[in-house]
Amino acid sequence: MTDEDLRTQLAKADPCPPTQPVDGAGSPRAQNLLEDVMSTPIDHPAAEHPTGQPSTNAHRSRRWAAVLAGAAGVAVAAALVANASLGNSPELPPLALAMPAADSLGSCVVFDASLLAAVPVAFSGTVKDVTDDGVVLDVDRWYASDAGEPSQVELSIADGPNSAALDGVDFTTGQRYLVSATGGVVNGCGFSGPATAEYEAQFTAAFAN
Amino acid sequence: MDTDPDVDHDPGAVAGRRERFELLFALVYEPLQRYVRRRAESTLVDDVVADTLLVLWRRLDDVPVANELSWSYGVARRCLANQRRSAARPLQLVQRLETDPTAQISSHSTETAAEVQVDLLRAALAELDDDDRELLRLWAWEQLEPREIAVVLAVTPNAVSIRLHRVKQRMRQSTQQPDVGKNLDPGGHKPLEATKEER
Numbered sequence: 001m002t003d004e005d006l007r008t009q010l011a012k013a014d015p016c017p018p019t020q021p022v023d024g025a026g027s028p029r030a031q032n033l034l035e036d037v038m039s040t041p042i043d044h045p046a047a048e049h050p051t052g053q054p055s056t057n058a059h060r061s062r063r064w065a066a067v068l069a070g071a072a073g074v075a076v077a078a079a080l081v082a083n084a085s086l087g088n089s090p091e092l093p094p095l096a097l098a099m100p101a102a103d104s105l106g107s108c109v110v111f112d113a114s115l116l117a118a119v120p121v122a123f124s125g126t127v128k129d130v131t132d133d134g135v136v137l138d139v140d141r142w143y144a145s146d147a148g149e150p151s152q153v154e155l156s157i158a159d160g161p162n163s164a165a166l167d168g169v170d171f172t173t174g175q176r177y178l179v180s181a182t183g184g185v186v187n188g189c190g191f192s193g194p195a196t197a198e199y200e201a202q203f204t205a206a207f208a209n
Numbered sequence: 210m211d212t213d214p215d216v217d218h219d220p221g222a223v224a225g226r227r228e229r230f231e232l233l234f235a236l237v238y239e240p241l242q243r244y245v246r247r248r249a250e251s252t253l254v255d256d257v258v259a260d261t262l263l264v265l266w267r268r269l270d271d272v273p274v275a276n277e278l279s280w281s282y283g284v285a286r287r288c289l290a291n292q293r294r295s296a297a298r299p300l301q302l303v304q305r306l307e308t309d310p311t312a313q314i315s316s317h318s319t320e321t322a323a324e325v326q327v328d329l330l331r332a333a334l335a336e337l338d339d340d341d342r343e344l345l346r347l348w349a350w351e352q353l354e355p356r357e358i359a360v361v362l363a364v365t366p367n368a369v370s371i372r373l374h375r376v377k378q379r380m381r382q383s384t385q386q387p388d389v390g391k392n393l394d395p396g397g398h399k400p401l402e403a404t405k406e407e408r
Contacts, residue, residue: 011349
């Protein structure tokens with residue numbers, strides 16, 4: 001079966017095929033949504049659901065406020081990146097963490113911010129070097145640490161196949177990552193990964209006190 | 210530390226931002242609805258799409274040029290995950306089958322071959338882990354290439370290519386139907402090839 005055949009077959013199981021109409025971008029409903037979103041100040045939490053209706057779900061409102069507060073925190077954190085070195089202790093040796101072994105794949109816990117908040121080690125940093133032995137990251141922010149706040153972290157690779165990969169996450173030189181660790185071992189299962197804006201907001205919100 | 214000095218205070222910046230977002234909205238609004246409808250219960254679609262748009266509005270400066278749609282899918286993916294986490298429902302496989310719109314297996318007593326094939330596909334999709342299923346859906350339904358999928362999932366294109374190849378192979382194997390009786394002569398005799406070997 002060719003790729004095209006497989007795609008054609010999978011298209012038959014598409015719950016929303018291209019022929020199924022959806023709300024158009026020019027519809028009155030869409031335009032109302034657009035205006036509601038654009039009327040939301042980007043540096044203040046939204047008071048109402050962007051459809052213009054007060055949220056009838058208090059939990060959803062709290063979740064929204066947490067996401068937006070986290071996003072605002074990201075802006076603050078980004079501004080502090082340039083000064084991050086002032087908060088680090090350059091005299092501390094690099095923190096050594098181990099990557100989980102390739103065959104240590106147990107069932108993953110569903111990602112939960114409360115679980116993330118409880119990990120003893122979490123940081124954001126940029127990969128400085130990738131070798132056969134491991135990965136070196138320059139830390140720009142510590143979210144949690146049980147061993148001071150060194151400016152570098154070294155991830156050692158467990159014996160086994162492949163390179164510096166974690167649950168499909170490849171550590172690449174020059175790229176920035178959010179990493180959490182428990183018991184000296186890096187957490188996979190979505191608790192570490194590339195530092196996207198949304199992921200960073202989750203880390204910020206999880207460790208906010 | 211003060212908040213951004215220009216946004217919300219500079220009318221020119223505000224107008225420029227609105228114009229940029231209106232262009233982005235026109236590009237992503239309909240595809241985002243399809244993306245969410247393919248993965249979520251209908252009751253969640255409006256909220257997830259709205260949440261996504263709000264993040265895109267707040268993070269407009271982060272939206273990568275030429276990868277706007279892929280990036281938006283990534284935001285929607287996380288917004289959908291947030292919705293489900295907020296509901297405190299870590300879905301078990303059975304529950305996922307009940308709520309996943311792709312996992313609705315036909316229960317009709319008589320099915321055409323095409324319907325059987327669709328059921329096989331849906332069952333095979335449901336058997337995949339979340340990441341593999343998302344990979345395949347992005348490739349098959351959103352019609353994304355590996356480099357675009359990499360933007361959605363925030364991984365390298367190489368990692369996508371390797372994993373996608375493996376998932377496609379698995380789907381091919383899972384969805385092959387046995388051709389029982391196809392090659393039998395009338396009366397159920399052995400096929401011609403076997404007859405030749407017997408000579």
